[in-house]
Amino acid sequence: MKEKHFFEQLFGKENVLITICIAIIAGVGVWSLFIETPSLPSFERYEGSRVIIGGVVSRDPEHKEHSLRLVVTVHELNSETLQNEKTNVTVSTDRFLDIHYGDRVRVTGVLRSPEAFETESGRTFNYPRYLLAHRITHSISFAETEVFESGKGNVFVASLLSVKHTLLRGMQKALPEPEGALLAGLLLGEKQSLGDTITDAFRNSGVVHIIVLSGYNVALVINSVLFVAVRIFPRLVAYSFAGVFVLGFAVMTGGSETTVRATIMAILMMIATVLHRPSVALRALAVAGASMAVWNPLLVLYDLSYQLSMVATLGLIIFSPYIQSKIRFVPASFGLREIVATTLATQITVLPILILSIGVVSLVFLPANVLVLPLVPIAMFVGFVASVVALASPLVALPFSALAYVLLKGIIATALFFGSLPLSTLVIPPQWLWVSLAVLVVAYVFVWWYVRRFLTSGV
Numbered sequence: 277m278k279e280k281h282f283f284e285q286l287f288g289k290e291n292v293l294i295t296i297c298i299a300i301i302a303g304v305g306v307w308s309l310f311i312e313t314p315s316l317p318s319f320e321r322y323e324g325s326r327v328i329i330g331g332v333v334s335r336d337p338e339h340k341e342h343s344l345r346l347v348v349t350v351h352e353l354n355s356e357t358l359q360n361e362k363t364n365v366t367v368s369t370d371r372f373l374d375i376h377y378g379d380r381v382r383v384t385g386v387l388r389s390p391e392a393f394e395t396e397s398g399r400t401f402n403y404p405r406y407l408l409a410h411r412i413t414h415s416i417s418f419a420e421t422e423v424f425e426s427g428k429g430n431v432f433v434a435s436l437l438s439v440k441h442t443l444l445r446g447m448q449k450a451l452p453e454p455e456g457a458l459l460a461g462l463l464l465g466e467k468q469s470l471g472d473t474i475t476d477a478f479r480n481s482g483v484v485h486i487i488v489l490s491g492y493n494v495a496l497v498i499n500s501v502l503f504v505a506v507r508i509f510p511r512l513v514a515y516s517f518a519g520v521f522v523l524g525f526a527v528m529t530g531g532s533e534t535t536v537r538a539t540i541m542a543i544l545m546m547i548a549t550v551l552h553r554p555s556v557a558l559r560a561l562a563v564a565g566a567s568m569a570v571w572n573p574l575l576v577l578y579d580l581s582y583q584l585s586m587v588a589t590l591g592l593i594i595f596s597p598y599i600q601s602k603i604r605f606v607p608a609s610f611g612l613r614e615i616v617a618t619t620l621a622t623q624i625t626v627l628p629i630l631i632l633s634i635g636v637v638s639l640v641f642l643p644a645n646v647l648v649l650p651l652v653p654i655a656m657f658v659g660f661v662a663s664v665v666a667l668a669s670p671l672v673a674l675p676f677s678a679l680a681y682v683l684l685k686g687i688i689a690t691a692l693f694f695g696s697l698p699l700s701t702l703v704i705p706p707q708w709l710w711v712s713l714a715v716l717v718v719a720y721v722f723v724w725w726y727v728r729r730f731l732t733s734g735v
Contacts, residue, residue: 293559293562293563294558294559294562296566297562297563297565297566298562298566300566300569300570301565301566301569301576304569304570304573304576305569305573305576305577307573308573308574308576308577308578309577311573311574313404313408313413314363314413316361316363316413317361318353318356318358318361319353319361319363319387319413319414320389322353322354322387323387323388323389323414324386324387324388325386325387326384326385326386326387327353327354327384327385327386327387327416328353328354328355328382328383328384329348329350329352329353329354329365329382329383329387329416330350330351330352330353330380330381330382330383331348331349331350331351331352331365331380331381331383332348332349332351332378332379332380332381332428332429333346333347333348333375333376333377333378333379333381333429334347334348334349334364334377334429335347335377336377336437336440337375337376337377339371340368340371341471341472342371343368343369343370343371344368344369344370344371344372344373344375345366345367345368346366346367346368346369346375346381346383346421347364347365347366347367347410347412348364348365348366348367348381348383349362349363349364350362350363350364350365363411363412363413363414364410364411364412364413365383365387365412365413365414365415365416366407366412366414366415366416367383367385367415367416367419367421368415368416368417368418368419369383369418369419369420369421370421373421373423374423375421375423376426376437377429377433377434377437378426378427378428378429378430378434379423379425379426379428380423380424380425380426380428381421381422381423381424382421382422382424383416383419383420383421383422384419384420384421385416385417385418385419385420386416386417387414387415387416388414388415388416388417389404389413389414389415390403390404390407390414390415391403391404392404395634395635397634397635397636397703397704397705397706398635398705398706399632399633399634399635399706402578405574405577405578406578406579408574408578409572409574409575409578409579410579432527433527436524436527440464442667443463443464443660443663443664444460444464444466445667446662446663446664446665446666446667447459447460447659447663447666449663449666449667449670449673450659450662450663450665450666450670450673450676450677450680451659451662451663451677451680451681451684452681454470454471454474454688455680455681455684455685455688457470457471458470458474458487458684458687458688459655459656459659459663459680459684461486461487462486462487462652462655462656462659463656463659463660465487470487474688474691474692475487476695477688477691477692477694477695477696478691478695479636479638479695480636480638480640480694480695480696480700480701481638481640481641481644481690481691481693481694481695481700482623482638482640482641482642482644482645482694483641483644483645483648483649483687483690483691485588486648486649486652486687498518498522501517501518501521501522502514502515502518505517505518522539523539525539526539540560540563540564540567540568558590558593558594561586561589561590561593565586568582580629580633580634583629583633584626584629587625587626587629588622588625588626589622590625591621591622591623591624591625591626592618592621592622594621594625595617595620595621595624595625596614596617596618596621597617599616599617599620599621600613600614600617603616603617612646612650615645615646615649615650616642616646619641619642619645619646619649620642623641623642631704635703635704635705635706636701636702636703636704637701637702637704638700638701639699639700639701639702640694640695640697640700643694644690644691644694644695647690648687648690648691651683651686651687652687654683655680655683655684655687658676658679658680658683659676659680659683659684661673661676662676662677662679662680
């Protein structure tokens, strides 16, 4: 009877919404296989040739280590105004240029159509479909770029990005590099200026999720806002304020798929709390995933960020409570038991995607996360205070800056240590791909059977 009750809970009338959302995501994924690249005769005619395009910078520029990356919505091609062929082009140009969102630019360079390429682990990355998922069809590298007008973007988005850049200036005043760059990654998802060495160390040690503005970071921001708001406003007003704030935060940080998914889920959870109903995280995740899939069908199969964020959160919901109940030998102090449980839960579920898409798995993710995650919320809070105060006076901000520096330095040192160990990662060659996945399937069947017994027993 208990087992029947469990499956009724999972697939019964109360959770028909989850079943519908899963069907929508699966259907959209299949449909995306048949979506054709839009026909752009004017662009196809000039592929491989030097062109001059005119357009507006439609996203916040990304400062890479050796270049500045722009996404330009093209309005003109070789002095010809485009009527029905407007598209986005990714542009790589001089990193020292002063270019902002909403600037009207003239770009000169060789127009190219993106091509799929093979990664270091032997996987084929479908770069054209990935770019198409982000509404981009062509690229221009080593471009000459000239700004001839500003303020052509959305006023609301431009205002939020202005706040973001002001905060980044505060970080630059409060902290040296790379600690300032890490704080920008924690608070705003700005990982570009960390450099390849440190970014690779974070990836190899399994803690890269803290610098890509995952749901973890967004949850910390929401909890901080609510902590203050509920002490100032009535409950309903406080939650409404937090909802508006997190929407603005999502836009300010670039509106990545991970941020949008976490934002949708957070708002649904807040609504459930305000209405005094149980927070059904699984339903919230299903609605968020289906909504994003319908909005942009190509995300389902061609955007790794969408896949990892959805599957990691699913693992968090399904496996984390069970794992916590089985690791009571781990101290609960400082949230250590919860960190171990959530880290194992997410890594278990994302492992097949990592093997399929990347082919590299971190073997030191558990100790690295146990040491790093307790420092993250403190570093974010102290670093934020230091950055805001430093805008007025770097001297007054010095005590906060010093503490933030120590915390951020510790996070970087931990990532570098674990990421540089000889056996920090396991590279799975393509010829072992299906064998590895078959072993995982057997393991998951066993784990699911065991977890099902735990859930149906009411423990």
